[in-house]
Amino acid sequence: MKGPTRRSLLAAAVVLPLVAGAAAAQDVEITYAGSGGGLAQVMDMLFDKPFAEATGIRVKALATTDRVSAMRAMMQAGNPIWDVAELTPVEYATASIEGWLEPMDWDVIDPKGLQPDEARLPDAGIAATYSTVLAQRTDKLPEGRKMASWADFWNVEAFPGPRALQDSVMENLEFALLADGVEAKDLYAVLATEDGVDRAFAKLDEIKPHVVAWWSAGAQPVQMLSDGEVAFTTAWNGRLTQLRQEGVPVETIWNGGAIKPSYVGILKGTRHKKEAEQYVAFMIGDPVRGAEFAKMVAYPSMVKGLYDNIDPEAGREMPTHPDNLAGQFVVDAVFWARNMDALQERWQEWMLD
Amino acid sequence: MRFAHRLTLVPAVLLALAMFAVPVAFVFSEAVFTPEFSLAHFERFFSRAAYLSVYRNTLVVSAAVASICLAVGYPMALFIVGQPAGRRPLLLFLVLVPLWMSILVRTYAWMVVLGREGIVNGALQWLGLTDEPLTLMFTTGAVYVAMVQILLPIMVVTCYSAMTEIDPGLVRAARVCGASPFAAFRKVFLPLSLEGAVTGWSVIFILSMGFFIVPALVGGRRDVLLGNMIVNQVGQANWGFAGALAIVLLVSTIVLLGLVRLVAGRFLYSPREA
Numbered sequence: 001m002k003g004p005t006r007r008s009l010l011a012a013a014v015v016l017p018l019v020a021g022a023a024a025a026q027d028v029e030i031t032y033a034g035s036g037g038g039l040a041q042v043m044d045m046l047f048d049k050p051f052a053e054a055t056g057i058r059v060k061a062l063a064t065t066d067r068v069s070a071m072r073a074m075m076q077a078g079n080p081i082w083d084v085a086e087l088t089p090v091e092y093a094t095a096s097i098e099g100w101l102e103p104m105d106w107d108v109i110d111p112k113g114l115q116p117d118e119a120r121l122p123d124a125g126i127a128a129t130y131s132t133v134l135a136q137r138t139d140k141l142p143e144g145r146k147m148a149s150w151a152d153f154w155n156v157e158a159f160p161g162p163r164a165l166q167d168s169v170m171e172n173l174e175f176a177l178l179a180d181g182v183e184a185k186d187l188y189a190v191l192a193t194e195d196g197v198d199r200a201f202a203k204l205d206e207i208k209p210h211v212v213a214w215w216s217a218g219a220q221p222v223q224m225l226s227d228g229e230v231a232f233t234t235a236w237n238g239r240l241t242q243l244r245q246e247g248v249p250v251e252t253i254w255n256g257g258a259i260k261p262s263y264v265g266i267l268k269g270t271r272h273k274k275e276a277e278q279y280v281a282f283m284i285g286d287p288v289r290g291a292e293f294a295k296m297v298a299y300p301s302m303v304k305g306l307y308d309n310i311d312p313e314a315g316r317e318m319p320t321h322p323d324n325l326a327g328q329f330v331v332d333a334v335f336w337a338r339n340m341d342a343l344q345e346r347w348q349e350w351m352l353d
Numbered sequence: 354m355r356f357a358h359r360l361t362l363v364p365a366v367l368l369a370l371a372m373f374a375v376p377v378a379f380v381f382s383e384a385v386f387t388p389e390f391s392l393a394h395f396e397r398f399f400s401r402a403a404y405l406s407v408y409r410n411t412l413v414v415s416a417a418v419a420s421i422c423l424a425v426g427y428p429m430a431l432f433i434v435g436q437p438a439g440r441r442p443l444l445l446f447l448v449l450v451p452l453w454m455s456i457l458v459r460t461y462a463w464m465v466v467l468g469r470e471g472i473v474n475g476a477l478q479w480l481g482l483t484d485e486p487l488t489l490m491f492t493t494g495a496v497y498v499a500m501v502q503i504l505l506p507i508m509v510v511t512c513y514s515a516m517t518e519i520d521p522g523l524v525r526a527a528r529v530c531g532a533s534p535f536a537a538f539r540k541v542f543l544p545l546s547l548e549g550a551v552t553g554w555s556v557i558f559i560l561s562m563g564f565f566i567v568p569a570l571v572g573g574r575r576d577v578l579l580g581n582m583i584v585n586q587v588g589q590a591n592w593g594f595a596g597a598l599a600i601v602l603l604v605s606t607i608v609l610l611g612l613v614r615l616v617a618g619r620f621l622y623s624p625r626e627a
Contacts, residue, residue, distance in 0.1 A: 068590040090589075162469070167574070213491045216569045223461075228470040229490060340589060348582075349403040351574045 029058040030272045030279060033070075033085040036063020042296045046289060051282045057275045067091050071100050071267070080267035083276045086127065092263040093337030096123055101265040102273060109281045118330065119302040124265040125284050128299040131237045131319035131328060132171050133257035135221070138249045140231035150179035150256045153232060154203070156210050161231035163207070164224055167214035169347035170336050171258045174329065175234070176203035178256045184329040191335065197343070201350060214351070225250055238298040241317045252317075255327035259319055262299065263333075294318060377603070380596045387593030394597035404582070411579045412605070414568075415561035418500045419554045425501070426508030427550055433509070434516040448509045456503055460570045463499045464490060467571070495571040503567065504560060508553040515549020516542075544620065551617045555610050562606050 032048075034040050040061050048059040062082070064070065068091055074080045075098070087095060095101050101123040106115070109125065119126040136147050140161050147159055153175075165172055174187050180203045182190050190196035213230060215221050221235040226248050240252050264283065266276045284290065284301050291309035294300035300310075300318045307315045307322065315321045319328065384394055398404045433444045451459065466472045467489040474486040489495060519542060527537040565580030579602050586595035 066587075066590060069592065094590075167569075211574075212488065214574045220570070223464070227464070227468050229464070229468050341591070344585075344589065345401070345403075348577075348585075349401070352403050352406055352577065 027058075028056070028272065028275055029060055030083040030275050031081060032059050032061045032279070033064040033067060033082040034061050035065075035086060036061075039297060042293065043283075046293050046296070047279075047283050050289075051279060054282070055275075055278060057278065059279060068094050071095055072098075074267070075100050075269075078269065080269050082267050083270045083272045084264060084266055084279055087124065087263040087265055089260050089263070089331055089333035090337055090340065092124055092265065093333035095265060096121075096334065097337060100268050102268050102270065102276075104266070104280075105277065109277055110285055112285075114285060114287065114304045116302055116304065119261075119284075121263070124263040125280055126261040126302050127264040127284055128262040128293075128297070128301055129259050129319050130262075130299045131254075131257040131259045131324075132166070132234050133237050133240070133319075134175075134253040135225060135233055135235045135240050136251050136253065137225055137228070137231045138251050140228070146251070147232065147253055148255060149253070150175050151181075154179040154207050156207075159232070162212045162229065163210050164213040164215055164221055164230040164233035165207075165211050166221075166234055167216045167351070169343045170340070171234070171331065172204065172347075173197065173200040173343070174258060174331070175256065176200040176207075179203055179207075184256075184327070187329060188332045188335050191339075197346075201346070204350070237317070237319050241298060254319070254324040257319065257324070257328040259328050259330045261302075261330065261333075380599050382596075383592045384594075384596030384600050387596070394594045395601070397594065398597055398601060407577050407579060407582055408601070408605075410575075410577065411562060411602075412609070414496065414500070414576075414578065415558050418497065418504060418561045419557040421497065421501050422505050422508040422557050423550060423554050426505055426553065427512050427546075429509045430512035430516055430549075433513055445510070445513065448506050451502070452506050456566060459503055460499055460567050463495065463502070463571055467495055467498070490571060491573045493573065493576055496568050496576050499567050499571050500561060500564060504557045507556055507560070511553035511556065512546065512549045515552070516546050519545045547617070548621050551613065551621065555613060558613075559606055559610070562602060 034043065040063060044061060048061060052058050064082075064085075067085060067087065071080075071082075071085070071091075074082070085091075085095075103123055104121065104125060106120050110120070115125065134147065134150065134153055138146070141147070142159065145158065147153060152159055153163065165175075173191060177187055177190055177196070177200050178184065180199060191200065213220070213224060213233075215224070215233070218236050218239060221230075221233040222239045222243050224230045225233060225235070226243060226246070237252060237257070240250055243250050264280055266273060266280065270276055282289075284303060287303050287305035288309050290301045290303045290306050294306065294310060295314060298318065300306055300320050302320055306320070307318075310318075316323060318324065385392065387394075398408075429448070433441055433448075436444060464471070468474070469486040469488075469490070471489070473489060474483075477483045477487065523541050523545070524537050527541045528534070532540065562578075563580050564578055565584055568576045568578050569581055569584075579598055583595050583598045583602070586592075586598060
């Protein structure tokens with residue numbers, strides 16, 4: 001029926017290692033699907049090695065991309081080779097809708113109740129957060145005025161100057177609605193309606209002529225701010241911290257920022273559910289270890305007490321700091337997983353128009 | 354002997370099968386079998402005005418970049434061929450130096466040159482030619498400038514190697530028979546060098562059809578090529594639609610190059626045949 005697609009081959013590749021794995025079942029090792037690179041090094045030092053020492057369970061960290069296709073192949077084969085996976089919002093939402101994740105037993109993972117309610121998802125935890133925020137070059141502002149909201153970004157008379165936005169429908173629709181006076185808590189209720197989407201695009205029409213660049217890689221907005229190519233742009237929070245440290249007069253406007261969590265989930269059908277839960281608990285459950293992680297990668301988790309262990313100056317640069325958290329919203333991953341295709345198509349047409 | 358001679362091709366054929374034919378077959382099966390057999394992904398592409406305009410844009414930009422490279426690169430190659438043999442390696446070396454730098458680095462360099470506070474705007478304002486910085490970055494013009502700069506060396510080298518194949522005695526013979534220098538060029542040298550020009554144009558056309566980093570970094574919101582759309586769809590894990598886009602790109606390139614060879618074939622002479 002179905003031809004030999006890349007995925008069915010992948011599925012075949014998934015089954016093979018099981019035969020080899022059965023022989024070494026005594027010695028417990030769990031597989032973590034992460035992003036590799038510098039993040040994996042930090043995780044190895046702060047989580048994997050101490051975890052192995054404390055429990056005897058070794059963690060094999062993989063550098064993975066396109067986790068949705070890989071997970072689909074594993075579920076088709078009926079045997080996950082990953083036990084725990086790091087998931088972007090859209091990956092998490094897809095996995096959640098498709099039922100690829102084990103339910104989280106929060107009484108086991110977080111017995112002390114250190115995770116806030118919004119981080120206790122039925123089938124995942126929140127391991128880290130970053131935020132898409134508005135940034136302004138303070139030396140390009142009119143005398144005595146400062147942007148403080150999305151409405152200000154849209155106000156080209158009060159704040160003249162070249163602007164940039166990401167070439168992405170996700171988040172820009174939310175920013176437009178915030179600029180149009182929608183409250184953060186109502187964003188996704190408004191976007192769920194046809195009228196709400198129309199309203200967001202109509203608002204974006206207003207700012208379109210003033211946006212000189214639509215960035216696609218995270219390094220671009222930082223480069224453009226530093227070169228003076230634009231005075232106002234969205235950017236990822238950690239990169240703005242770096243830019244400030246380099247002495248560029250840039251200020252982050254946390255109000256209206258879009259928080260995107262990095263989720264951690266346990267794959268359905270894993271043979272190491274207990275060990276996987278232990279690992280997740282170890283990773284996200286301790287404010288001191290979480291603080292070490294946040295200091296090194298600037299993407300903090302949501303664990304309570306985190307900022308008691310972080311130098312206040314560094315803490316104020318982070319998206320989940322109590323001062324910064326107030327005006328932000330969490331991107332609704334499930335909404336975007338359901339609507340991305342249709343809205344992306346409309347976005348593309350809007351961009352070319 | 355002949356059979357043994359053909360055996361020398363085996364490694365190359367195996368490589369082409371493993372690294373090209375098999376992946377293309379996978380892409381094709383993604384395009385028509387995701388989620389089940391249908392041509393829906395192709396229908397989606399050909400029924401939306403936005404996608405067709407990206408498609409048209411890709412063809413126009415690729416053909417234009419290849420043509421600009423030809424118009425600039427052919428005379429450059431001609432100049433180098435006309436130089437004493439001892440000086441040519443240095444000139445070719447200078448042409449090839451930019452190829453040693455990654456496309457990404459060269460593209461970012463254009464951002465420094467064309468930016469609001471860049472070198473060009475700085476010079477124009479210093480000379481008093483403008484008061485306000487001109488918008489040079491994030492324009493279609495910037496895409497052309499960057500793509501031509503990146504691809505030009507390929508054209509020069511292709512034209513140059515075709516020109517060195519031409520027997521200078523043929524041009525001299527034409528002159529002896531009374532042709533003016535221009536007529537000798539037009540009737541003898543130009544037709545013989547056309548093979549190199551067509552090859553150079555085709556190579557640059559193929560490479561341009563797959564560009565995506567340059568338009569994404571220096572282009573405006575309308576400067577979207579098929580390559581950008583493929584990256585976008587892969588990013589959203591839409592393998593089926595991305596595969597369909599890749600097939601459209603591949604088939605269009607093959608068909609267009611076939612047409613180019615067909616038309617150009619009527620005017621081509623190989624220097625060796627002559």
